[in-house]
Amino acid sequence: MKREELYREIGLIDENLIDAAGQIGIKKRKKIIFKKWAVLVACLVLYSSIATVLLAKDYINNQNSEPYIRYLTAESMDLQPITHYDAEKFLKALKSDNNEYVYIAINRLVESFNDQKMREKVLKEIQPFVESENKKIADAAAFAVDILSKTYESPYIVKSADGSIIFTLFNNYSDYGSQNVLWRIKDNVLEEFLNFDTPSMYITKIIPSPDHKLIAIVTCSNKSEFVQIYDAEERMISPELVESARVKYGAQQELDTWIRTDHENYSYVNNIVWSDNDTLEFEGSLQYENLAIIKNVTVAYQFDKEVIEVKELNEAK
Template sequence: MKREDLYKEIGLIDEELIAAAEHSGVRGRGRRHRFSKRWIALVACLVVYSSTSTVLLATEYTRNKTEESYIRYLTAEDMELAPRAQYEADKFLKALASGNDDKVYIAVNRLVESFNDPKARELALQKLRPFLTSASAKIAESAAFATDILSKSYQSPYLHKMADGSIVFALFNNYSDYGTQNVLWRIKGDVLEPYFSFAAPSMYIKEILPSPDRKLLAVVTSSNKSEFVQILNVEKGTISPELVESARIRHGAQRKLETWTRSDHENYSYANHLVWQDNDTLAFESSLAYDDTAIIEEVSVTYRFRDKVMEVADLK
């Protein structure tokens, strides 16, 4: 209600309110207890106005609460307010003609993702052919690898053929001194899919080593500071704990060394000379860091995947 409307309202009900006040004894005895007619009317009007507003606000609040949406879980796509971009072969085909070696190298690798579309796959094979003899060794090797997959030859040593008939590999082989792209791809039932990505701080896949029976896959990943080892059962989709940090904690407890886990999960430790002792037991050597890198312990590690048993010993 506007101020001028309130004053008009006061004028209309002034005498009625005063009469009511006199009847109820509001106008007490003595000068100091007397109230002006307009003051009494103003108070009464404000009470009416306030009560009406409170009811309206309460009604609006209740209505909003009943209409409020319910969100149980927010996905990454939800929070971006847009679906993720789908693979589009055309932009990678155009990049092949860019003359920029970096763009060409990326496009050559990404064209492997044309695998599931027969027409796109044939076109990609045709466009990749000139790059098999590129002056850039990195581009030529990538073009040969992409061609091997898209033609379904499967002869590259970078392809790991598993017991369940699937083929596992990483793209962007050796693009960095630290390793390849941090994604394992799988072809199974003639369908290509991204199979597994490793959590931060892993940025690169350094080494992939199948067990002798081809049922398990040991994978070494790395950041710029640390290395990590995990074992995957590709068929069942199970994975071991991270073995380098596990060994660091176990060995630190044995030697009574202070072993702090960093919030960024870097361990400043390394794994070398991975070998499968049998179909279930992986062995490797590891340099374990303590007190950042003030203390370095050289150890041998064995891990039995099925039993989840680890042994750590000083390296002799």
Template sequence: MKREELYREIGLIDENLIDAAGLSGVEAKKKSISKKWIVLVACLILYSSTSTVLFATEYYKNQNTEPYIRYLTADDMELQPAAQYDAEKFLQALKSDNNEHVYTAINRLVECFNDQTLREKALNALQPFLENDNRKIADAAAFAIDILSESYQSPYIVKLADGSIIFTLFHNYSDYGSQNVLWRIKENVLEQYSSFSAPSMYITKIIPSPNQKLVAIVTSSNKSEFVQIINAEEGMVSPELVESARVKYGAQQGLNTWIRTDHENYSYANNIVWIDNDTLEFEGSLAYENTSIIKDVTVAYRFDKNVMEVKEFEKPKE
């Protein structure tokens, strides 16, 4: 096929254009080809630019719609460097277009509880966020207002026998749980009561005993779970129960119970219940030899005697 026929076949030569312009075949072909390629390239550039803008807009829209924080660092919670707690900074951050910053500020404003003036200021500033379209932000605002107004009706609050209350902030901010800090209000004073170091990166459950004198605190990483019992009134804390059960049962069965340097246990606790005011029971899934062996057990721990019993889990009869 000749080159002229090929161009004509793919539509790059317009016969009417040649006739109307009175151009020679070669000149007309050059002008027609140039014009069509210019239009084609322009369309491609316009499409690419439009697509890029739309993609970027949608990306940032999605990024800002649902605050997702994998893990809270000290810098995350400060929003900017600060030597000490600065409520005014967090009040200002409520005006941010960044939902993650707004969410962080709402939670941090709970910490101004002990200052009556700042507390009232925060309560007024937080009210509009109750109607926020973002559920995580609205829930955080509802909880902060519940604490700052001394209502204490939130299901996230645990009331203890001594009249104090305990709670966490940043409830379920991650898929794994809440901030790994336990807060307490006693005699109308807020304090950071206890915190948990790695690998206990998240608090997943706070389970009070029937008489509300003890609480079981369940923490986790993305690999392991941990359980401790706290008597907040007397300031007493149990050993960590999941690892204790793993070591105890491993010794009973002659299994390798080496403790990892990162203190991950790759083990889990399920169906955690108080069977009386002093005894906590749970089903443990205990890992040995880098998870090549998994043992399902039942663990019962008596707090006042520091006594643990670990037995092989008996599956219900069918």
């Protein structure tokens, strides 16, 4: 029993005095507790201030580190605000202390190709960045110089049978791949001629057929891979082959094949090769029933006949 309760029981103290004494005790305890919390809060504020300064210092130091971009959007590539293409804006961005801006500007300045006077100016401004200590910027500059100087020796370009040059910009800007837009230079004119929608967020490979009349384009998201064949001369494109293979094999094996509304297939490809000028072959890892079932297959697609053949990997061997 508490002392106040004992006093009440034996009637040795007035009720009002007990209440008053209790309030004094509470105030004293509150004051002591407040002092303790005040000291703790002061320590936390000091710690937070020091941490903030250190983080700010680290952020400033990292401004000159290699730029990391997970996924390019139209807004980020335009370096806000969004307007028509403005080469002067990107030339100005080359002088920025922000490496991400510099990297974006170098890639976007390739779009100056069709304006000879601007192309020569851009080429002169980008050239020094080839020697940059930042590898991503140096690689981007080397590629831009290769295109703008019309050298066309970069391993990132594909030369088509009709004489056109096919490539992506922002090569390997992400861990997943390059920008999901194909560019073409034909008859000395640059054009954006094939743009992929989500979930094909990155281009990972461009593989020409032996006669260079067709190209296989491998794209991906962070969950899936996709393959299509494109005839640049005729501007004809195949169906998406990974999902086509998944649906066909699922029907053959009587597996439930759900086509997701976001068009992700959660499937992957490997060993992509042209067996002849018209037939593309690859190995695929196809998922069914929310990854409960994984089937490894080989896929062969004949572009001209629009015929796809899917076999179990062990059976094919």
